[in-house]
Amino acid sequence: MRTVPALRAQVRLRPMCDADVDAVLALDALVHSTAWSPDFLRSHLDLPDSRTNLVAELNGGLVGHGALLVVADEGHVTTVAVTPDHQRMGVGRVLLAALCRDAGRRGLVAMTLEVRVSNAAAIALYRRFGFAPSGVRPGYYADDGEDALIMWIHDVGGPGFKARVDEEAGRG
Numbered sequence: 208m209r210t211v212p213a214l215r216a217q218v219r220l221r222p223m224c225d226a227d228v229d230a231v232l233a234l235d236a237l238v239h240s241t242a243w244s245p246d247f248l249r250s251h252l253d254l255p256d257s258r259t260n261l262v263a264e265l266n267g268g269l270v271g272h273g274a275l276l277v278v279a280d281e282g283h284v285t286t287v288a289v290t291p292d293h294q295r296m297g298v299g300r301v302l303l304a305a306l307c308r309d310a311g312r313r314g315l316v317a318m319t320l321e322v323r324v325s326n327a328a329a330i331a332l333y334r335r336f337g338f339a340p341s342g343v344r345p346g347y348y349a350d351d352g353e354d355a356l357i358m359w360i361h362d363v364g365g366p367g368f369k370a371r372v373d374e375e376a377g378r379g
């Protein structure tokens with residue numbers, strides 16, 4: 208357990224807004240090899256029926272963000288990212304718990320995501336919430352041709368799902 212409870216308790220989540228776009232892109236530039244354009248990111252905002260975009264703040268600064276795309280009765284986690292200085296302090300867990308709870312509130316039945324097969328940190332985080340590998344998309348990432356691991360949760364909204372999310376949300 209490497210969470211820093213006092214710090215994590217100060218993390219605040221709120222919906223992402225237009226004014227966050229530059230800070231989100233700056234964060235992504237630190238942790239991802241490819242970047243979304245500002246306009247593409249902006250096009251994801253203010254679509255409450257199909258998208259949830261959250262930012263995590265600590266002491267007024269943006270330290271993470273996460274997003275969910277709703278497709279029919281499934282939720283696709285499109286990103287979870289935490290600034291390098293604040294990783295391994297529970298911020299990613301807080302963000303993913305919020306996206307999972309959002310999926311439950313929306314009445315979705317499943318959640319899925321793609322993650323680089325080499326991304327052990329993210330895969331470990333996703334496994335904690337019950338995401339299980341279901342296949343590989345060969346060469347999914349255009350920048351370097353890395354494969355994507357496809358992960359699914361099929362019991363969204365069920366008692367086991369709620370218990371896992373509550374446990375992770377309360378950890379630390």
Ligand SMILES: CC(C)(COP(=O)(O)OP(=O)(O)OC[C@H]1O[C@@H](n2cnc3c(N)ncnc32)[C@H](O)[C@@H]1OP(=O)(O)O)[C@@H](O)C(=O)NCCC(=O)NCCS
Pocket residue numbers: 208209210238239285286287288289290293294295296297298299300301322326327328329331332333335
């Ligand atoms: C993946 C990422 C979002 C995790 O966020 P984080 O805030 O550092 O993660 P947390 O502190 O909430 O960790 C929660 C759990 O995930 C797992 N985990 C997180 N980072 C890990 C690491 N580097 N190695 C192994 N397990 C890790 C652990 O089980 C951890 O629990 P523990 O600390 O009690 O052992 C973060 O590393 C990140 O932003 N990476 C770059 C962007 C990225 O790859 N995003 C995912 C694909 S879009």
